[in-house]
Amino acid sequence: MDSEQTLSAWLPDLLYDGKxxxxxxxxxxxxxxxxxDLVPATEVSGMMIRLPNQALLPGMVNAHSHAFxxxxxxxxxxxxxxxxxxxxxWREMMYSAVTRLTPEDIYDASRMTFLEMALSxxxxxxxxxxxxxAPDGRPYDDVxxxxxxxxxxxxxxxxxxxxxxxxxxxxxYQQAPDPQQARFIETGAxxxxxxxxxxxxxxxxxxxxxxxxxxxxxxxxxxxxxxxRSIAEYAARRELPLHMHxxxxxxxxxxxxxxxxxxxVDLLAENGILSPSFTGVHGIHLxxxxxEQLAFAGANIxxxxxxxxxxGDGIIPADRLFAAGISLSLGSDSHxxxxxxxxxxxxxxxxxxxxxxxxxxxxxxxxxxxxAARLFDCATIGGAxxxxxxxxxxxxxxxxxxxxxxxxxxxxxxxxxxxxLANIVFGSVRSSVRDVVVGxxxxxxxxxxxxxxxxxxxxxxxxxxxxS
Amino acid sequence: MDSEQTLSAWLPDLLYDGKxxxxxxxxxxxxxxxxxDLVPATEVSGMMIRLPNQALLPGMVNAHSHAFxxxxxxxxxxxxxxxxxxxxxWREMMYSAVTRLTPEDIYDASRMTFLEMALSxxxxxxxxxxxxxAPDGRPYDDVxxxxxxxxxxxxxxxxxxxxxxxxxxxxxYQQAPDPQQARFIETGAxxxxxxxxxxxxxxxxxxxxxxxxxxxxxxxxxxxxxxxRSIAEYAARRELPLHMHxxxxxxxxxxxxxxxxxxxVDLLAENGILSPSFTGVHGIHLxxxxxEQLAFAGANIxxxxxxxxxxGDGIIPADRLFAAGISLSLGSDSHxxxxxxxxxxxxxxxxxxxxxxxxxxxxxxxxxxxxAARLFDCATIGGAxxxxxxxxxxxxxxxxxxxxxxxxxxxxxxxxxxxxLANIVFGSVRSSVRDVVVGxxxxxxxxxxxxxxxxxxxxxxxxxxxxS
Numbered sequence: 001m002d003s004e005q006t007l008s009a010w011l012p013d014l015l016y017d018g019k020x021x022x023x024x025x026x027x028x029x030x031x032x033x034x035x036x037d038l039v040p041a042t043e044v045s046g047m048m049i050r051l052p053n054q055a056l057l058p059g060m061v062n063a064h065s066h067a068f069x070x071x072x073x074x075x076x077x078x079x080x081x082x083x084x085x086x087x088x089x090w091r092e093m094m095y096s097a098v099t100r101l102t103p104e105d106i107y108d109a110s111r112m113t114f115l116e117m118a119l120s121x122x123x124x125x126x127x128x129x130x131x132x133x134a135p136d137g138r139p140y141d142d143v144x145x146x147x148x149x150x151x152x153x154x155x156x157x158x159x160x161x162x163x164x165x166x167x168x169x170x171x172x173y174q175q176a177p178d179p180q181q182a183r184f185i186e187t188g189a190x191x192x193x194x195x196x197x198x199x200x201x202x203x204x205x206x207x208x209x210x211x212x213x214x215x216x217x218x219x220x221x222x223x224x225x226x227x228x229r230s231i232a233e234y235a236a237r238r239e240l241p242l243h244m245h246x247x248x249x250x251x252x253x254x255x256x257x258x259x260x261x262x263x264x265v266d267l268l269a270e271n272g273i274l275s276p277s278f279t280g281v282h283g284i285h286l287x288x289x290x291x292e293q294l295a296f297a298g299a300n301i302x303x304x305x306x307x308x309x310x311x312g313d314g315i316i317p318a319d320r321l322f323a324a325g326i327s328l329s330l331g332s333d334s335h336x337x338x339x340x341x342x343x344x345x346x347x348x349x350x351x352x353x354x355x356x357x358x359x360x361x362x363x364x365x366x367x368x369x370x371x372a373a374r375l376f377d378c379a380t381i382g383g384a385x386x387x388x389x390x391x392x393x394x395x396x397x398x399x400x401x402x403x404x405x406x407x408x409x410x411x412x413x414x415x416x417x418x419x420x421l422a423n424i425v426f427g428s429v430r431s432s433v434r435d436v437v438v439g440x441x442x443x444x445x446x447x448x449x450x451x452x453x454x455x456x457x458x459x460x461x462x463x464x465x466x467x468s
Numbered sequence: 469m470d471s472e473q474t475l476s477a478w479l480p481d482l483l484y485d486g487k488x489x490x491x492x493x494x495x496x497x498x499x500x501x502x503x504x505d506l507v508p509a510t511e512v513s514g515m516m517i518r519l520p521n522q523a524l525l526p527g528m529v530n531a532h533s534h535a536f537x538x539x540x541x542x543x544x545x546x547x548x549x550x551x552x553x554x555x556x557x558w559r560e561m562m563y564s565a566v567t568r569l570t571p572e573d574i575y576d577a578s579r580m581t582f583l584e585m586a587l588s589x590x591x592x593x594x595x596x597x598x599x600x601x602a603p604d605g606r607p608y609d610d611v612x613x614x615x616x617x618x619x620x621x622x623x624x625x626x627x628x629x630x631x632x633x634x635x636x637x638x639x640x641y642q643q644a645p646d647p648q649q650a651r652f653i654e655t656g657a658x659x660x661x662x663x664x665x666x667x668x669x670x671x672x673x674x675x676x677x678x679x680x681x682x683x684x685x686x687x688x689x690x691x692x693x694x695x696x697r698s699i700a701e702y703a704a705r706r707e708l709p710l711h712m713h714x715x716x717x718x719x720x721x722x723x724x725x726x727x728x729x730x731x732x733v734d735l736l737a738e739n740g741i742l743s744p745s746f747t748g749v750h751g752i753h754l755x756x757x758x759x760e761q762l763a764f765a766g767a768n769i770x771x772x773x774x775x776x777x778x779x780g781d782g783i784i785p786a787d788r789l790f791a792a793g794i795s796l797s798l799g800s801d802s803h804x805x806x807x808x809x810x811x812x813x814x815x816x817x818x819x820x821x822x823x824x825x826x827x828x829x830x831x832x833x834x835x836x837x838x839x840a841a842r843l844f845d846c847a848t849i850g851g852a853x854x855x856x857x858x859x860x861x862x863x864x865x866x867x868x869x870x871x872x873x874x875x876x877x878x879x880x881x882x883x884x885x886x887x888x889l890a891n892i893v894f895g896s897v898r899s900s901v902r903d904v905v906v907g908x909x910x911x912x913x914x915x916x917x918x919x920x921x922x923x924x925x926x927x928x929x930x931x932x933x934x935x936s
Binding site: 071073074075076077078079080081084085086087089090112115116119250308309310311312313314315336337338339348349350352353356357358359362363364365366367368369370371408410411412413414415416419420422423425426427429430431447452453455456459460462463464467468 | 539541542543544545546547548549552553554555557558580583584587718776777778779780781782783804805806807816817818820821823824825826827830831832833834835836837838839840876878879880881882883884887888890891893894895897898899915920921923924927928930931932935936
């Protein structure tokens with residue numbers, strides 16, 4: 001092999017490239033952080049990092065995150081005082097944090113969230129970012145100050161980030177402005193696009209391949225149709241991923257019917273907003289017709305089951321979505337927990353609870369890991385597709401982003417090649433994650449992040465400030 | 469304090485006694501492994517083990533386990549070939565392992581399962597043990613050989629064990645014998661009681677306080693009414709806990725109605741089998757009348773949500789059970805995962821998914837940890853009550869069984885005193901568990917068990933033998 005000096009190679013016991021397992025195979029990557037090839041161990045010359053008792057897998061892509069919401073973890077699991085708690089009473093508690101965070105606080109909270117992602121094998125995050133302004137609603141001198149703070153947090157941890165810049169224009173159809181949303185709201189699509197374009201150019205110049213932008217009209221509640229159309233047109237022109245909360249709550253559906261006499265997806269389909277670059281986040285309360293429309297357009301759905309169970313949103317109909325051929329991704333969303341493998345298993349498990357049936361999402365393939373492979377795809381290539389990234393598989397030319405699992409961890413010990421992926425998806429715990437590498441650069445080693453102690457200390461200080 | 473030499477003291481940053489948190493407080497225990505008192509740190513003389521950055525909590529009690537089922541983890545998450553997979557197709561796969569395990573295999577599998585429990589903060593297990601005979605159905609020379617292998621595995625790991633000796637007499641009402649059940653079946657209640665009594669005396673003599681016996685008619689499927697009555701009478705005479713699978717599957721309910729013209733709990737209530745020593749395991753498909761009957765008798769329910777979601781059993785109506793004042797415990801059952809805190813949160817989360825509502829099980833108390841405390845009680849004092857054990861709280865005279873949590877673990881970092889328990893129950897990951905102590909003796913230190921490598925190696929060898 002030429003120019004050995006510039007190549008790095010890793011040799012685990014087992015390597016999953018996104019399709020199948022390889023024995024005695026090294027992952028070779030170039031100085032630019034891309035995979036050169038998967039090579040038999042005996043053919044590697046030069047430096048090779050051995051990873052004994054470890055399995056190596058493509059890094060996971062977390063397609064939906066609100067990083068700052070980590071500050072309310074554990075603070076909403078009690079009665080709010082309302083007669084019945086729901087997503088909406090939770091949202092009030094979330095807003096009470098929103099209005100108090102400084103740019104530095106947002107950086108510290110985001111870094112904490114991204115640290116947890118890194119430790120769990122996530123290498124890329126899609127951050128659905130809706131905090132733009134100062135608490136009083138005035139833009140900062142740099143309108144993208146907060147977006148940049150979040151991007152910096154991801155880069156400082158070592159994650160790649162797709163900053164999905166959120167468009168938020170109103171509290172809802174025929175709803176009075178909500179002062180708690182002052183940090184989200186920009187005055188019209190034109191201003192939004194102008195601010196987004198500034199950020200897009202900045203990220204493209206400063207962080208090519210490590211940070212990029214997508215756009216995200218928050219929901220049909222928060223944007224009217226003309227704005228949705230303008231933003232979709234901008235996204236298409238710039239080839240940006242377009243994310244949007246869709247069908248998370250029944251109330252959203254009702255409001256959309258009132259305003260547009262159409263269901264949300266119906267409205268998006270009719271206005272040409274659905275495309276392979278479009279991801280509907282949640283997609284819980286969907287009609288058959290809406291599923292057909294999403295499938296016809298090649299649009300994606302991002303499920304966030306650990307958050308959806310925490311918020312009482314409901315169960316995503318993953319069976320109907322898979323049957324329609326829709327690509328699914330996963331997101332840790334509110335960060336009640338950060339564990340995409342738990343999200344992956346819940347896609348299936350929540351349907352088991354609903355149907356009193358097993359292996360609901362399993363393909364006909366009788367291999368013990370066939371269902372697990374389908375679910376793991378959601379955490380990898382499904383996510384990559386959703387956020388506009390060419391990772392999620394380990395193949396020549398693709399980013400060298402991966403994590404390793406300790407094969408002696410008690411949660412998966414004793415696995416054989418045919419059930420290893422099933423054990424990883426259905427049974428592994430976070431402590432089984434050992435090394436995490438992004439673009440050939442180590443981010444987590446032996447289960448610990450290099451600046452973990454500092455991140456935790458700063459976050460602890462932040463939480464004391466916020467809540468005592 | 470007198471006789472300092474014989475006392476041990478632990479000083480964590482925070483100590484939860486089962487009711488509230490204490491600062492600067494040491495847990496002092498005697499040479500017999502019992503709590504002497506909770507003492508202000510400044511008043512402890514003599515040796516004190518400092519546990520900086522750790523919170524100390526009562527050890528968890530896993531009230532329902534089938535330890536050997538660990539061997540099929542990850543091997544049933546795919547289509548069985550039946551048109552529709554369910555608990556029953558899973559059972560066939562489980563039976564295919566049952567028929568092949570030697571006594572040594574059962575020891576190795578059990579030790580692996582108990583190791584995982586230890587690492588997750590469980591200090592006592594209720595093992596619902598139904599493997600009695602050789603694969604051909606013949607009793608071993610010692611009829612309790614396999615029960616003793618399981619007990620030995622628990623003791624070698626360091627766990628306390630309540631061996632719930634299972635009574636299994638038939639495949640079901642008007643069902644032909646199933647040769648795959650040959651290892652479970654004993655010929656009649658008299659023989660069962662004789663064998664059980666031998667085991668009870670043996671454990672009482674050999675392992676007082678570390679291993680004890682309960683009895684467990686498997687289900688209304690596996691035992692007829694006269695046998696149920698005999699065993700319940702025996703349990704009452706010897707003051708033994710009495711466990712039984714109840715209302716796990718709709719088919720069980722139908723069979724019971726056919727045979728007895730009564731629902732399972734109705735039958736048990738009418739025949740005086742319910743009592744405060746009785747635990748119905750699962751309790752998913754219960755009528756209002758059955759819940760009233762359980763409550764009236766002071767009987768317990770053990771929920772196993774991670775298994776119930778894996779098996780597609782359904783959602784336990786924990787809201788109705790709490791409202792009736794029934795004591796709930798938790799079990800890891802089939803060991804699809806071993807994480808009682810995940811079980812605890814699912815008690816609540818599955819109801820949120822069903823109801824599209826939050827904080828369903830929360831008491832009116834507005835403290836951020838009120839719901840978490842209720843769920844944590846299920847994993848501690850609820851379990852202790854169910855298996856006939858005086859642990860689950862840290863108070864003078866009680867067993868010194870506890871685990872510690874690393875307060876800097878990224879999953880719970882930044883918690884304050886009022887939301888710490890909520891973060892532990894709703895968000896913590898297993899890697900946050902540091903030290904686990906049973907009867908004053910360390911079992912897990914700094915997240916690792918002393919003989920972990922050996923246990924994992926032997927289990928790996930077993931799995932190769934079984935599945936390759």
